[in-house]
Amino acid sequence: MQSPEPKEPSVQNQRFYLKLAIIAFLILFLLIPQAFMLGLVGERASWRQQAYSSIEQSWPGMQTLAGPVLIVPYQLTYNTKERVKDKDGKERETVREVTDHELLYLIPNQLDIASKLQSALRYRGIYDVPVYSSGLQISGAFNTQPLLDLIATTKGKQLHWDKPQLSVMVRDQRGIAAPPSLQWNGANLAFKPGNNLLGSASAGMHAILPEIDPTQTSQVPFAFDLELRGMRSMNFALLAENSAVKLSANWPHPSFSGELLPETREVSDTGFNAVWKASSFSYNVSGALEQCRQGECAGLLERAVGFELIQPVDVYQQSERSIKYAAMFIVLTFVVLILFELLKKLRVHPVQYTLVGFALLVFYLLLISLSEHVDFLRAYTVAALASTSLLTLYFGAILHSRKLGLMLGSGLAGLYALLYVILQAEENALLMGSVLIFTVLALLMLATRHLDWYALTAGNSPSRTASGTDQPAPVIADDAP
Incomplete structure (x- = not known):
């Protein structure tokens, strides 16, 4: 065939x-x-x-610490002249007494924060989320010169001072592990829940302070310790004329964030250390305080520096x-x-x-x-x-x-x-x-x-098929070396 x-x-x-x-x-x-x-x-x-959201429901979330801010309420009473019409339609001038209720917001002229953070992992199914407990030591001093400046600008008006308070804002109040004690000008005072600021979510704490002498300039020192818990990230809103934050943590994979990077940082396999320094020139602190005075204090939490505890490999x-x-x-x-x-x-x-x-x-x-x-x-x-x-x-x-x-x-x-x-x-x-x-x-x-x-690709018949028959050798171009 x-x-x-x-x-x-x-x-x-x-x-x-x-x-x-x-x-x-x-x-x-x-x-x-x-x-x-x-x-x-x-x-x-x-x-x-x-899974992160589920853990966050039973553990404090990402934290931001803002403050402290000294709030001094005062009443300003003065007379104002008005022109009114009587029953006969004639205008006449009257004097009416007006009382305005105002708030004076003061930030520390020096704020020092030392934080030692201990991290751990929380699990939900196969997923793990870094959480932490941060031991904070916060100290500083307020200058009372703005009280004298206010008196100088309100001459001819009756000025009555109300009880001042110290407010600290915390993004998630559940993270405050225990009620801290405030050392204010040599006295020990108790913090109460809620920051007591207008226009905020009331997360944080505040302390009612003794009256401040407004007739002379003085430096009022303060200090308190705070244990703050959270997850994934920690931020500090540096609301002070001069701020310094020293942080040490046992998490080896930080990601620094915020409006300023740390001036110095050391990262090792056992953890990291970081130092931030800032002044009121670094942020528009006065603008944020003015917004807070108008009832929008949430902006105080936005001007912050901090870090995130990231996983080494996503x-x-x-x-x-x-x-x-x-x-x-x-x-x-x-x-x-x-x-x-x-x-x-x-x-x-x-x-x-x-x-x-x-x-x-x-x-x-x-x-x-x-x-x-x-x-x-x-x-x-x-x-x-x-x-x-x-x-x-x-x-x-x-x-x-x-x-x-x-x-x-x-x-x-x-x-x-x-x-x-x-x-x-x-x-x-x-x-x-x-x-x-x-x-x-x-x-x-x-x-x-x-x-x-x-x-x-021309018509060379295949010499090896499924049965294993031989095929001719490959064809190379004539000009090959």
């Missing part, structure tokens, strides 16, 4: 281009599960945020960044398989391409799920080894060569290793990723620069 004549080259070319179209469609199809992976990361991150952020490279891994793997089809005269079925694509995507699913239970490096290593081992065995089977399977598996393992390095280099991730893509493309172009693609 005569062997069938080889098909026309045009038919072979049509089949090859049809297969390329199918593979291109397959790559586009695999972008759907890639998008699913990205959505899964967002969903798991939202569940973690729900597994969801790194997983999301790694998934964005999935398309590159799929395209590169498929290109290599196509080259082996042409060079070794093999036939890889589109179903096999599909299985390879899904095996590449399963790596990211393993990475997301494992990183929720173990550290990211261990999760990445296990997921990469599992995916690479599976694909190495499968490549060896479909390419009928254990050597080729090991070659492709080793190359894939190297790409996973490079990807991990890119994920760790957050600031240089874009640069390193661009260099990686350029390098892979350059190597692929240089390795195939002498191939005669027309000859490879």
